[in-house]
Amino acid sequence: MKSGNILIIVCWISLIPFNGYAQDLQTEKVEVVKNFEARLADANKQRLEPAPEVKEVTDQKFDYDIEEKLMQLEYLAPSIRPIGISTDPLDPGYNGFVKAGFGYPISPYLDAGYLFGSSSASNLLARISHHSASDKNYENQRFSDNDFLLKGTLQTNQGFSVDGFTSVSVDNYAFYGYDHEDTTNTFTAEDVKNKLNLYEVGLKIYNSNETNAKLNYWAGVNAYRFANNFATRETGLNLDLGLTKWFGDNPLSIVLGTDLTRLKDTSIQKLNNFYINPTFSFGTSSLRFKMGAQLASSNEEYFIYPDIELLVSLAGNKLSLIVGADGGLRKNNFKILSSYNPFLVSELSEIRNSQYYDFYAGVKGNISGIEYSAQAGLKPTNDLALFEVNTIKPWNRFDILYDTANIIYIQASLKGRLLDNLDISGSIVQNFYDLNHEEKAWHLPKLQGNVGLSYLALDQQLRLKAEVFVNDAVPFKNLDLPDEPNLLFDISLGADYFITENFGLFLHLNNLSTNQYRRWYGYPGFGLNVLGGITARF
Numbered sequence: 001m002k003s004g005n006i007l008i009i010v011c012w013i014s015l016i017p018f019n020g021y022a023q024d025l026q027t028e029k030v031e032v033v034k035n036f037e038a039r040l041a042d043a044n045k046q047r048l049e050p051a052p053e054v055k056e057v058t059d060q061k062f063d064y065d066i067e068e069k070l071m072q073l074e075y076l077a078p079s080i081r082p083i084g085i086s087t088d089p090l091d092p093g094y095n096g097f098v099k100a101g102f103g104y105p106i107s108p109y110l111d112a113g114y115l116f117g118s119s120s121a122s123n124l125l126a127r128i129s130h131h132s133a134s135d136k137n138y139e140n141q142r143f144s145d146n147d148f149l150l151k152g153t154l155q156t157n158q159g160f161s162v163d164g165f166t167s168v169s170v171d172n173y174a175f176y177g178y179d180h181e182d183t184t185n186t187f188t189a190e191d192v193k194n195k196l197n198l199y200e201v202g203l204k205i206y207n208s209n210e211t212n213a214k215l216n217y218w219a220g221v222n223a224y225r226f227a228n229n230f231a232t233r234e235t236g237l238n239l240d241l242g243l244t245k246w247f248g249d250n251p252l253s254i255v256l257g258t259d260l261t262r263l264k265d266t267s268i269q270k271l272n273n274f275y276i277n278p279t280f281s282f283g284t285s286s287l288r289f290k291m292g293a294q295l296a297s298s299n300e301e302y303f304i305y306p307d308i309e310l311l312v313s314l315a316g317n318k319l320s321l322i323v324g325a326d327g328g329l330r331k332n333n334f335k336i337l338s339s340y341n342p343f344l345v346s347e348l349s350e351i352r353n354s355q356y357y358d359f360y361a362g363v364k365g366n367i368s369g370i371e372y373s374a375q376a377g378l379k380p381t382n383d384l385a386l387f388e389v390n391t392i393k394p395w396n397r398f399d400i401l402y403d404t405a406n407i408i409y410i411q412a413s414l415k416g417r418l419l420d421n422l423d424i425s426g427s428i429v430q431n432f433y434d435l436n437h438e439e440k441a442w443h444l445p446k447l448q449g450n451v452g453l454s455y456l457a458l459d460q461q462l463r464l465k466a467e468v469f470v471n472d473a474v475p476f477k478n479l480d481l482p483d484e485p486n487l488l489f490d491i492s493l494g495a496d497y498f499i500t501e502n503f504g505l506f507l508h509l510n511n512l513s514t515n516q517y518r519r520w521y522g523y524p525g526f527g528l529n530v531l532g533g534i535t536a537r538f
Contacts, residue, residue: 101533107133121155161208177396177522230346327357370416387443396522426451488517
């Protein structure tokens, strides 16, 4: 829950679906409403953690726009996808939509959803999506992404609400990372099949009305099962319990949680995390301080991390200074690593936590409707996960390496309206890695950036978009192979036009520079790709 005085969220973005790479398939977010939003103190910092879970309900109106986010500081990031496709928000008055299209290379696309009970406090969202592509430039270069979501909110007369969701994701990636000029390397689709299935369920209970004692509470549980077609199975269970007591505008909070993982392939591995996070925030509208700590344990090891932050308003909401320190455990299990790199080996030698501290300082504010932030920090990290190529099979797959690192980072972002109907958004991050053992941070980009413009015309019936994405070359370890083109410079354009109130057309031209960025060694991305189709809302 956020204080009204926090102007923006400082966080990473590691190129999320079309907003990260125009060659990437988006993982879109849909938000549904709850009536009560508990408050957080101004000085509370939002964690820079990848969040595979479905977002909390925040609004009764159906919206399937993808918001711009800062890129992640570490390697953990939104799912990498070969082709990008962006969607635009529905009018708040509509409950359902269908977006269907077809493109080049061969790429059928479907996204449809409906919100039942949008006019009431209790509601149910159903959504289904499919996107696949196949390119003849490289044998077996294909992917397929299929998702189904049911998510709902039930508000009771007793002052509490219940959120629940269930989702299924069936993704198919081919191991096409082999020498395509070698005529002996010819494989069938079944030979290089890489199927990743994810099943998730979640439930959360929380107070939907503020209590007389000014207490906010919640209790949630999420469970998942993640598997591939090589007999690798991972299950997880997360518990999240919290209580906040407000003393005027000053909250005292305590959060307890568990993160349990069991991975089974040729052996069984377990990685179980537990944590407790007490914090207290206090101050005035121009000076806020949060003090707290996170006590964590994992497999009989214990850790203590700071959770402190000072926010000073220097010029109202135009300029604020932030200084803080925090840290935690970031889990590297099969599900999280596969969401970042779908071409992993089927048997991970070891799953570990990355243990990190984050000491940071920055500024943020809002000037003439433009929200901005800039931040720099030092992040000492133990067991940072790196990737090296495994060439045991004819096609490339990736093993995990762990190393201790000091990471210095600089990041900035902006978002807002430049002129009437003209919006701008952008972010950039630069990482500097100092590793104990490895020469470089293998397969981790140091520089990432993007900027986008969106213009509404013809009485908001037409939306025009232009975006530019930049990534520096990622380093590869111990490869006695020819260099590959490995710099991302991607320019994309898009147009969405509603012919009538309920029916429209869209056309997206992605990667006009025909850049075939190798995010993973041996896996060239899709070059120029085009997608067009129809949109209906009702």
